[in-house]
Amino acid sequence: MTSRDGYSWTEQAGLRPGVPSIGVITPATNISSSNVLYDVVIIGAGYCGLTAARDAAVSEGLNVLLLEARDRIGGRSWSSNIGGYPFEMGGTWVHWGQPHVWREISRYQMRTELESSFDFSRGVNHFQLNTSGGSATMSHDEEDALLASALGKFVNVDGAFGRKIMPQPHDTFHIPEARELDNISARDRLDAIVSSISPNERSVLEGFVLLCSGGTLDNTSFLEFLHWWAICGYTYQGCLDYLITYKFRGGQSSFAINFFREALSTKKLTYGFNSPISSVNDNGSKVEVTTRDGRQFQAARIICTVPLNVLSTVSFNPPLPAGKRSAIGVGHVNQCVKVHAEISDKDMRSWSGITYPENPLIYAIGDGTTPAGNTHIVAFGAHQHHIHAEENVENTLNAVKSLAPGKMDIHRLVFHNWSKDEFAKGAWFFSPPKLLADHLEDLRARHGNIFFASSDWAVGWRSFIDGAIEEGTRAALAVKTELIELHKPVPNL
Amino acid sequence: MTSRDGYSWTEQAGLRPGVPSIGVITPATNISSSNVLYDVVIIGAGYCGLTAARDAAVSEGLNVLLLEARDRIGGRSWSSNIGGYPFEMGGTWVHWGQPHVWREISRYQMRTELESSFDFSRGVNHFQLNTSGGSATMSHDEEDALLASALGKFVNVDGAFGRKIMPQPHDTFHIPEARELDNISARDRLDAIVSSISPNERSVLEGFVLLCSGGTLDNTSFLEFLHWWAICGYTYQGCLDYLITYKFRGGQSSFAINFFREALSTKKLTYGFNSPISSVNDNGSKVEVTTRDGRQFQAARIICTVPLNVLSTVSFNPPLPAGKRSAIGVGHVNQCVKVHAEISDKDMRSWSGITYPENPLIYAIGDGTTPAGNTHIVAFGAHQHHIHAEENVENTLNAVKSLAPGKMDIHRLVFHNWSKDEFAKGAWFFSPPKLLADHLEDLRARHGNIFFASSDWAVGWRSFIDGAIEEGTRAALAVKTELIELHKPVPNL
Numbered sequence: 001m002t003s004r005d006g007y008s009w010t011e012q013a014g015l016r017p018g019v020p021s022i023g024v025i026t027p028a029t030n031i032s033s034s035n036v037l038y039d040v041v042i043i044g045a046g047y048c049g050l051t052a053a054r055d056a057a058v059s060e061g062l063n064v065l066l067l068e069a070r071d072r073i074g075g076r077s078w079s080s081n082i083g084g085y086p087f088e089m090g091g092t093w094v095h096w097g098q099p100h101v102w103r104e105i106s107r108y109q110m111r112t113e114l115e116s117s118f119d120f121s122r123g124v125n126h127f128q129l130n131t132s133g134g135s136a137t138m139s140h141d142e143e144d145a146l147l148a149s150a151l152g153k154f155v156n157v158d159g160a161f162g163r164k165i166m167p168q169p170h171d172t173f174h175i176p177e178a179r180e181l182d183n184i185s186a187r188d189r190l191d192a193i194v195s196s197i198s199p200n201e202r203s204v205l206e207g208f209v210l211l212c213s214g215g216t217l218d219n220t221s222f223l224e225f226l227h228w229w230a231i232c233g234y235t236y237q238g239c240l241d242y243l244i245t246y247k248f249r250g251g252q253s254s255f256a257i258n259f260f261r262e263a264l265s266t267k268k269l270t271y272g273f274n275s276p277i278s279s280v281n282d283n284g285s286k287v288e289v290t291t292r293d294g295r296q297f298q299a300a301r302i303i304c305t306v307p308l309n310v311l312s313t314v315s316f317n318p319p320l321p322a323g324k325r326s327a328i329g330v331g332h333v334n335q336c337v338k339v340h341a342e343i344s345d346k347d348m349r350s351w352s353g354i355t356y357p358e359n360p361l362i363y364a365i366g367d368g369t370t371p372a373g374n375t376h377i378v379a380f381g382a383h384q385h386h387i388h389a390e391e392n393v394e395n396t397l398n399a400v401k402s403l404a405p406g407k408m409d410i411h412r413l414v415f416h417n418w419s420k421d422e423f424a425k426g427a428w429f430f431s432p433p434k435l436l437a438d439h440l441e442d443l444r445a446r447h448g449n450i451f452f453a454s455s456d457w458a459v460g461w462r463s464f465i466d467g468a469i470e471e472g473t474r475a476a477l478a479v480k481t482e483l484i485e486l487h488k489p490v491p492n493l
Numbered sequence: 494m495t496s497r498d499g500y501s502w503t504e505q506a507g508l509r510p511g512v513p514s515i516g517v518i519t520p521a522t523n524i525s526s527s528n529v530l531y532d533v534v535i536i537g538a539g540y541c542g543l544t545a546a547r548d549a550a551v552s553e554g555l556n557v558l559l560l561e562a563r564d565r566i567g568g569r570s571w572s573s574n575i576g577g578y579p580f581e582m583g584g585t586w587v588h589w590g591q592p593h594v595w596r597e598i599s600r601y602q603m604r605t606e607l608e609s610s611f612d613f614s615r616g617v618n619h620f621q622l623n624t625s626g627g628s629a630t631m632s633h634d635e636e637d638a639l640l641a642s643a644l645g646k647f648v649n650v651d652g653a654f655g656r657k658i659m660p661q662p663h664d665t666f667h668i669p670e671a672r673e674l675d676n677i678s679a680r681d682r683l684d685a686i687v688s689s690i691s692p693n694e695r696s697v698l699e700g701f702v703l704l705c706s707g708g709t710l711d712n713t714s715f716l717e718f719l720h721w722w723a724i725c726g727y728t729y730q731g732c733l734d735y736l737i738t739y740k741f742r743g744g745q746s747s748f749a750i751n752f753f754r755e756a757l758s759t760k761k762l763t764y765g766f767n768s769p770i771s772s773v774n775d776n777g778s779k780v781e782v783t784t785r786d787g788r789q790f791q792a793a794r795i796i797c798t799v800p801l802n803v804l805s806t807v808s809f810n811p812p813l814p815a816g817k818r819s820a821i822g823v824g825h826v827n828q829c830v831k832v833h834a835e836i837s838d839k840d841m842r843s844w845s846g847i848t849y850p851e852n853p854l855i856y857a858i859g860d861g862t863t864p865a866g867n868t869h870i871v872a873f874g875a876h877q878h879h880i881h882a883e884e885n886v887e888n889t890l891n892a893v894k895s896l897a898p899g900k901m902d903i904h905r906l907v908f909h910n911w912s913k914d915e916f917a918k919g920a921w922f923f924s925p926p927k928l929l930a931d932h933l934e935d936l937r938a939r940h941g942n943i944f945f946a947s948s949d950w951a952v953g954w955r956s957f958i959d960g961a962i963e964e965g966t967r968a969a970l971a972v973k974t975e976l977i978e979l980h981k982p983v984p985n986l
Contacts, residue, residue, distance in 0.1 A: 059551050096663050096953060097726070099595035106592065107966050111663050111952065170589050170604050233590070233726055233734075241726075265977070459604065460589060473600050484758070 001026060003072045005421070006080055006089050007390045009413040015393050019080035019089070019414065023072040023253035025260065029272040031065075037298050038065045038270070040479050041289050043277050044305030046075020047465050048453050050259035051104075051472025052303045052479075057266040059480050064269050065297055067289065069276035069423045072253075073260050076307070076424055077465055079251025082414060084371040086251030087340045088378075089416040091428060091465050093117070095242045097233075098461050100469035108258045114246045117367045117378075123347035128404055130355040131203045135405075143352065147208060148236035150201035153193050154209075155229045157181065162230050169231035170460040172223070172436065182223035182437035186213070189222045207354040210382040211363040212243075213430040214336030217384070221431045224462075231461060244365070252465075276423070279315040280304065282448040300483060301449050303475045305468075308332050308443070308456040309425035316447065323442030324452075330435050332456065334463075335419045336427035337361065337381035339389055341400045342412040348375040353403050360387040361399040374411055379403060389415045428463040429456035451475045494519055496565045498914070499573055499582050500883045502906040508886050512573035512582070512907065516565040516746035518753065522765040524558075530791050531558045531763070533972050534782050536770050536807075537798035539568020540958050541946050543752035544597075544965025545796045545972075550759040552973050557762050558790055560782065562769035562916045565746075566753050569800070569917055570958055572744025575907060577864040579744030580833045581871075582909040584921060584958050586610070588735045590726075591954050593962035601751045607739045610860045610871075616840035621897055623848040624696045628898075636845065640701060641729035643694035646686050647702075648722045650674065655723050662723035663953040665716070665929065675716035675930035679706070682715045700847040703875040704856040705736075706923040707829030710877070714924045717955075724954060737858070745958075769916070772808040773797065775941040793976060794942050796968045798961075801825050801936070801949040802918035809940065816935030817945075823928050825949065827956075828912045829920035830854065830874035832882055834893045835905040841868040846896050853880040854892040867904055872896060882908045921956040922949035944968045 001024035009015045040056050042049045045068035053066040072078060077091030094114070096102045105111055120140055127143035129136050138146070158164040165181065168174045186209045190202070197205065206217060212228055213220035232238035248255055263269040272291075279290045280302060289297045306314055311328045319325070339361060352365040364379035379400060381387060389396045393413070401408040418427045443457035453475035458467025494517035502508045533549050535542045538561035546559040565571060570584030587607070589595045598604055613633055620636035622629050631639070651657040658674065661667045679702045683695070690698065699710060705721055706713035725731035741748055756762040768788070773795060774781045782790045799807055804821045812818070832854060845858040857872035872893060874880060882889045886906070894901040911920040936950035946968035951960025 061554065096592060096661075096724075097590035099589060099592040099599065102592035102953075103596040103966070106663075106953065106963055107970055109967075112661075112667075114661065116660070167609070168589075168605075168607065170599075174605075231589075233731065235728075238726065460595075460599065470599055473596070474602075477600055 003070070005070060005072065005078070006414065006416045008082065009393055010411065015390060019082065021072055021078055021080050021253050023074045023078045023256055025071070025073060025271070025273055028071065028274055031270055031272050034295065034297070036063070036270070037286065037300070039063045039299060039483055040301045040303060041065045041067060041287070041297055041299040042303045042305065043067050043289065044075060045073045045260070045271070045273070046305060047077060047256065047259070047468035048455060048472040049075070049303070049305040050256060050263070051469045052305070052453060052476040053269060054259045054263040055473060055476035056479060057263045057268045059476070061266070061268055062480060062483065064263070065299065066263070066269060066271040067275045067277060067291070067297070068271070068273045071273050074253055074256045076418065076428060077252045077256070079253045080414065081251060082412070085368070085376065086248070087414040088247065088252055090338070090418065092247050092252065093244050094465060095246055097242065098464065098466035100461070100473065101464070101466040104259070104469060105255070108255070110248070110255060113249050115249050116245055117247055117365060118245060119366075120350045123350040125350040128351065128353035129200060129203060130353065130359070130402070131199070132358060133199060140352070144236065146200060147204050150197055150205035151208065151229070151236050151239070153196055154189060154205055155226055157226070161234050162226050163234055166226060166230040169227060172227055172440070172459070178223065179437045181226060182221055182434055184222045185218050185433050186220040186222055186225060187217040190217065203356050204354050207356045207362045210384055211380050213382065214334035214427050215383045215430055215432070216333070219333040219383070219432045221433045221436065224431045224436060227462070277306070277314050279317065280450060281317045282450060284448065287449045301451065301479045303451045303453055303479060305453050305472070307424055307454060308429060310423055316450070318448065320447055321442070323439055324445065324447065327435060327439035327443050330432065330439070332426060332429045332435070333383060333432050334427045334430040335383040335386055337387055337389055338415060338427070339379045339396060339400060340414040341377045341379065341408065341410050342370055342374045343377055343407070344374055344409040344411060345407055346373060346375055348377065348404070348407055351404065355403050357385065359399055359402045360385045361403060364403045377403070377408070386419070388417055388420060389413070390417055430463060451478060496563070496573075498563060498565065498571070499907065499909045501575065502886055503904065508883060512575065514565055514571055514573050514746050516567045516571045516749060518564070518566060518764070518766055521564065521767055524763055524765050527788065527790070529556070529763070530779065530793070532556045532792065532976055533794045533796060534558045534560060534780070534790055534792040535796045535798065536560050536782065537568060538566045538753070538764070538766070539798060540570060540749065540752070540961035541948060541965040542568070542796070542798040543749060543756070544962045545798070545946060545969040546762060547752045547756040548966060548969035549972060550756045550761045552969070554759070554761055555973060555976065557756070558792065559756070559762060559764040560768045560770065560784070560790070561764070561766045564766050567746055567749045569911070569921060570745045570749065572746045573907065574744060575905070578861070578869065579741070580907040581740065581745055583831070583911065584745065585740050586737050587958060588739055590735065591957065591959035593954070593966065594957070594959040597752070597962060598748070601748070603741070603748060606742050608742050609738055610740055610858060611738060613843045616843040618843040621844065621846035622693060622696060623846065623852070623895070624692070625851060626692060633845070637729065639693060640697050643690055643698035644701065644722070644729050644732070646689055647682060647698055648719055650719070654727050655719050656727055659719060659723040662720060665720055665933070665952070671716065672930045674719060675714055675927055677715045678711050678926050679713035679715055679718060680710040683710065696849050697847050700849040700855045703877060704873050706875065707827035707920050708876045708923055708925070709826070712826040712876070712925045714926045714929065717924045717929060720955070770799070770807050772810065773943060774810045775943060777941065780942045794944065794972045796944045796946055796972060798946050798965070800917055800947060801922060803916055809943070811941065813940055814935070816932055817938065817940065820928060820932035820936050823925065823932070825919060825922045825928070826876060826925050827920045827923040828876040828879055830880055830882055831908060831920070832872045832889060832893060833907040834870045834872065834901065834903050835863055835867045836870055836900070837867055837902040837904060838900055839866060839868055841870065841897070841900055844897065848896050850878065852892055852895045853878045854896060857896045870896070870901070879912070881910055881913060882906070883910055923956060944971060
């Protein structure tokens with residue numbers, strides 16, 4: 001099936017909206033009656049909503065309605081198989097040290113379906129750094145040493161590379177003094193260490209930080225970057241391993257579909273795709289959800305997985321409390337531009353590069369070889385020097401070509417414009433300064449009968465697929481526990 | 494309640510069998526009828542059996558019977574609270590990078606209940622190395638450097654510290670050549686590098702390897718040690734973080750009880766403690782389990798979580814296949830001796846030490862401060878120079894005192910003799926050479942209607958609490974899926 005989401009471009013066909021995905025669900029709904037009082041309505045079928053729907057439907061036989069604005073599951077993580085090759089439109093990489101996602105990979109017996117994005121066994125086998133000072137190539141070992149050195153200086157605010165100030169990464173403010181680090185931006189921290197880093201260190205460091213945040217140096221929270229560093233094990237090698245190495249041979253949607261199928265197998269899952277929500281009204285004894293096309297559904301509880309940057313488009317009654325409204329007003333800063341390019345040069349399989357600051361695409365790697373024998377390059381841009389990749393394809397093609405001039409003979413582009421996506425309004429969560437210190441608990445708080453669950457306010461792998469599953473798990477257990485206590489008294493041990 | 498398991502010793506009371514634990518379940522059974530055909534009987538209420546029982550009882554409403562030989566939950570992981578302080582009788586430490594256990598810690602909202610075993614902020618703040626060459630103290634930084642250097646040489650069989658030969662630690666034989674490493678013992682590998690390590694490096698390396706395996710250098714599989722190293726992130730810092738740092742403020746039993754309570758809350762869990770199994774008979778359409786006291790229970794499926802070293806005490810009919818019998822005949826090698834000592838010297842809180850090879854207790858750390866203000870020392874011995882700690886308490890006291898002569902004014906000892914425990918016959922799994930290469934898949938295989946699940950043959954954190962939960966999860970899903978397919982046809986997506 002073809003989703004409305006995403007774009008592909010080839011010389012022959014030009015730019016086309018919509019790409020195929022096994023995450024597109026048909027039939028798009030199995031709702032047969034509007035006169036049902038559900039135990040829980042879950043808004044959103046990303047990993048968070050899928051997990052919540054599965055756990056709720058499987059456990060205790062709750063009566064579950066899953067509503068999704070799009071025509072597909074997966075939210076900000078989904079894959080499109082084109083020419084026998086899976087292009088990851090959003091969230092891609094996973095690791096066995098990410099607890100919630102790995103528990104599911106293990107449970108669905110997919111642990112041997114991972115492959116490495118990197119293959120340095122053949123081809124150019126180098127890293128290319130293009131800066132305003134010129135272009136240089138170096139070995140991947142030199143690349144690693146350069147980034148490790150630069151990042152070490154950047155994060156070393158406590159003489160222990162972050163271990164003292166953030167010893168338990170799933171508890172960001174375990175050390176209360178960590179709150180102060182949320183007052184500063186990546187730019188502020190760079191200014192503090194600028195005299196101790198070389199020009200090349202500075203270029204790769206800024207490129208790497210923008211790869212993570214998808215924002216600008218000014219709107220990237222230093223604390224949140226440190227949180228990423230900490231949860232990656234406080235090393236650059238850990239960042240590589242966790243952030244950008246292991247992906248599914250069959251693409252993300254081959255993983256997500258398991259959650260949906262298991263939920264559906266309970267026969268207690270009702271679902272409706274193409275169902276964006278306009279309002280949620282909680283009268284205290286039950287909650288009514290209204291879709292943009294005027295359909296209404298009622299439930300005892302709601303699990304709302306709408307991303308932070310989209311929450312303002314839903315009307316809540318009673319209105320959300322001031323803290324949550326304030327956080328929504330701030331929003332997150334990630335406007336990552338992710339572009340896949342299929343190029344003819346086989347040797348580029350072992351290439352990586354940073355082009356900064358002139359180019360809209362900053363960081364890129366050789367990510368695979370397609371069945372046609374072409375190299376798959378994945379490239380990332382940010383809010384700094386932002387482009388909408390579909391608006392001017394020539395511009396996008398040039399941005400890819402600038403990563404390695406003369407080497408990028410482009411057969412195909414594939415991408416999803418997350419910035420213009422009305423159901424995402426950005427890519428994975430990345431916070432500006434102060435948002436987490438001021439509002440993390442506000443974001444996590446329930447509001448009457450409405451539970452808010454999203455990777456955007458997970459405590460561990462916040463922003464990641466893992467965080468989405470963490471939050472869906474939390475919400476489903478909370479709803480289940482509450483409904484059991486209310487309606488089905490059980491003996492305590 | 495007081496368990497039959499464990500021992501405590503004080504000068505005043507002498508040696509006493511049995512220690513208190515919140516893991517002791519009362520009433521010991523809720524079985525009311527013997528004429529029930531269960532969907533699944535689960536043998537063993539360690540973390541593996543508890544997870545399987547919970548997942549089975551919660552999911553799809555399967556009718557579950559949980560049988561346990563002991564008077565308590567937890568198997569080889571349980572805690573005793575004495576004088577307001579939790580002593581960990583077996584498995585202790587967890588980490589947020591261990592996926593299955595962390596998913597549960599997160600789900601049960603226990604993520605902020607972890608504390609570090611180490612506190613180097615006060616007291617002696619040193620590492621003590623006692624060898625046949627004499628005694629030396631050094632800083633913890635020097636300790637770390639010594640161990641990191643020694644371990645690095647030990648594991649570096651591929652020029653990449655194990656990353657090339659074991660790139661996906663949850664898939665031990667991902668690189669087929671890794672099988673060859675299971676032909677050699679820790680002794681063999683030591684012999685190969687002995688010329689490149691200093692006497693102190695050799696002492697701490699041998700001590701650390703025996704801490705992990707609980708065996709001897711000759712019966713410790715080098716491959717399995719490399720697997721530990723790999724899954725700890727290929728660094729000594731990772732080993733410290735994952736293996737011996739974070740524990741529950743309230744003890745392991747405060748965690749395990751959540752699984753049991755959740756399973757019980759479904760009202761679909763029947764359970765019986767004090768119910769060791771003598772035989773399991775599978776007639777093809779159903780399976781009959783007989784306890785040593787002659788009670789019989791029937792089920793469609795069995796999940797057997799009996800540890801490897803105990804499987805020979807259960808009679809299976811039809812007999813187990815040759816591969817599984819062969820693995821059972823080999824068994825695992827871990828005869829760890831774990832002894833807790835409460836000592837008066839407050840300054841020893843920041844002490845650690847290795848005493849090797851003369852002393853029965855090899856590796857020890859200051860692990861906490863009791864409410865009485867005493868220091869809690871935990872010490873580990875192995876099969877090499879093995880003792881049964883309760884047989885000659887004077888001997889055990891001397892072994893503790895030898896760790897830091899003059900510093901160990903002992904108020905209390907607490908321990909569990911895992912070697913004499915008929916339901917464990919050893920501590921956590923550690924393989925001798927060849928066992929995993931020859932029989933890992935045999936151990937994981939089902940036998941008719943009997944599923945075998947244990948941390949002893951987990952694929953990821955094998956030997957750990959995480960591996961137990963991994964395996965319980967796997968078995969419950971397999972049983973559930975099979976019973977649904979057999980009896981309750983559902984539409985496929």
